[in-house]
Amino acid sequence: AKVQDMSSEKVLAAKNMAFVFDIDGVLVHGDRLIPEGRRVLEILNGDNELGIKIPHIFLTNGSGKPELPRCEQLSKILHSPISTDQFIQSHTPMRALAEYYKTVLVVGGEGYKCREVAEQYGFQDIVVPNDIVAWDPTIAPYRVFTEEERVTSRPRDFSKVNIEAIMVFSDSRDYATDMQIIMDLLRSEDGRLHTVAKDPVAQRIPIYFSQGDMLCPTEHPIPRMSQGTFRIGLEAMYKSLTGVELERVVYGKPELATYKYADEVITSWMDQIHNEEKLPSNIYMIGDNPASDIVGGNLYGWNTCLVRTGVFQGGDNDENNPANFGVFKNVLEAVSTAICKEL
Numbered sequence: 377a378k379v380q381d382m383s384s385e386k387v388l389a390a391k392n393m394a395f396v397f398d399i400d401g402v403l404v405h406g407d408r409l410i411p412e413g414r415r416v417l418e419i420l421n422g423d424n425e426l427g428i429k430i431p432h433i434f435l436t437n438g439s440g441k442p443e444l445p446r447c448e449q450l451s452k453i454l455h456s457p458i459s460t461d462q463f464i465q466s467h468t469p470m471r472a473l474a475e476y477y478k479t480v481l482v483v484g485g486e487g488y489k490c491r492e493v494a495e496q497y498g499f500q501d502i503v504v505p506n507d508i509v510a511w512d513p514t515i516a517p518y519r520v521f522t523e524e525e526r527v528t529s530r531p532r533d534f535s536k537v538n539i540e541a542i543m544v545f546s547d548s549r550d551y552a553t554d555m556q557i558i559m560d561l562l563r564s565e566d567g568r569l570h571t572v573a574k575d576p577v578a579q580r581i582p583i584y585f586s587q588g589d590m591l592c593p594t595e596h597p598i599p600r601m602s603q604g605t606f607r608i609g610l611e612a613m614y615k616s617l618t619g620v621e622l623e624r625v626v627y628g629k630p631e632l633a634t635y636k637y638a639d640e641v642i643t644s645w646m647d648q649i650h651n652e653e654k655l656p657s658n659i660y661m662i663g664d665n666p667a668s669d670i671v672g673g674n675l676y677g678w679n680t681c682l683v684r685t686g687v688f689q690g691g692d693n694d695e696n697n698p699a700n701f702g703v704f705k706n707v708l709e710a711v712s713t714a715i716c717k718e719l
């Protein structure tokens with residue numbers, strides 16, 4: 377009976393913990409698997425001493441693709457099924473904005489993929505920079521616009537359209553064009569191109585960014601600039617052109633709104649796997665970036681684990697944003713240590 381008591385206690389403990397995984401630098405590098413990631417998901421999906429699922433979700437600042445194809449791609453790389461119901465990309469919480477704005481400019485990402493993302497979020501009238509360049513190529517004087525881009529764009533007379541908000545979903549593929557169009561819209565009368573508002577604030581449309589990372593590790597030896605640097609460039613330009621500060625909203629880690637959204641996702645995922653709609657008490661964030669994963673997790677009261685397979689290259693712990701549960705060689709070490717402590 378004692379053995380049974382112990383194991384039911386462990387089952388309760390296993391249901392009262394949850395893992396939140398960063399993706400890039402923890403489970404994968406781009407499309408390449410970090411091998412320990414595969415084993416971790418097997419353990420959490422039931423290959424453990426209790427034979428039960430240990431709740432876990434994925435919280436990435438990644439962007440640029442609809443959730444379903446990205447989950448399918450990750451499921452293949454990680455050899456474990458990943459559901460869209462346990463998956464948050466940087467722009468996922470921005471779906472809530474579809475209720476407030478009808479016509480939006482969506483910026484960033486490859487080709488027209490972010491248009492597709494916005495459609496799936498329920499935005500009704502989606503404009504991308506190419507639609508505007510196709511209407512008026514003089515808006516971006518140095519842009520070389522290909523025939524293919526012309527054919528796939530959706531031009532209309534944007535001097536008669538009010539764009540109600542700007543959503544930067546992913547990294548800009550053309551800073552010069554995107555910054556010019558965003559600046560034109562921010563300075564316009566209520567988002568109408570070919571106009572300049574007299575008062576830079578009263579008629580300014582809002583701008584949202586899906587995440588704030590300055591740098592992103594890539595194949596290049598030195599990390600590349602990301603949405604944070606793009607935003608800072610825009611803020612500086614806006615200030616020098618208008619004399620006023622640009623107000624903006626940033627999503628993604630380490631922003632509070634994203635962690636609150638993660639709580640909701642964990643709670644409903646618990647309901648799906650254990651029929652209990654409750655938030656586990658012991659949440660572990662496993663990340664590689666002290667400036668996003670760890671600082672956000674620390675502020676939100678989660679246990680934070682920093683791994684050495686990504687951005688963090690430092691000594692014992694990060695100096696500015698130390699992980700409160702510890703620094704680990706890889707994701708498997710972090711997860712095994714957390715499970716050992718809780719069960």
Ligand code: G3P
Nearest residue numbers: 399400436437438589592
């Ligand atoms: O910086 C953007 C993205 O690549 C970061 O992804 O999964 O490390 O939050 P992740």
Ligand code: MG
Nearest residue numbers: 398400401664
């Ligand atoms: Mg990462």
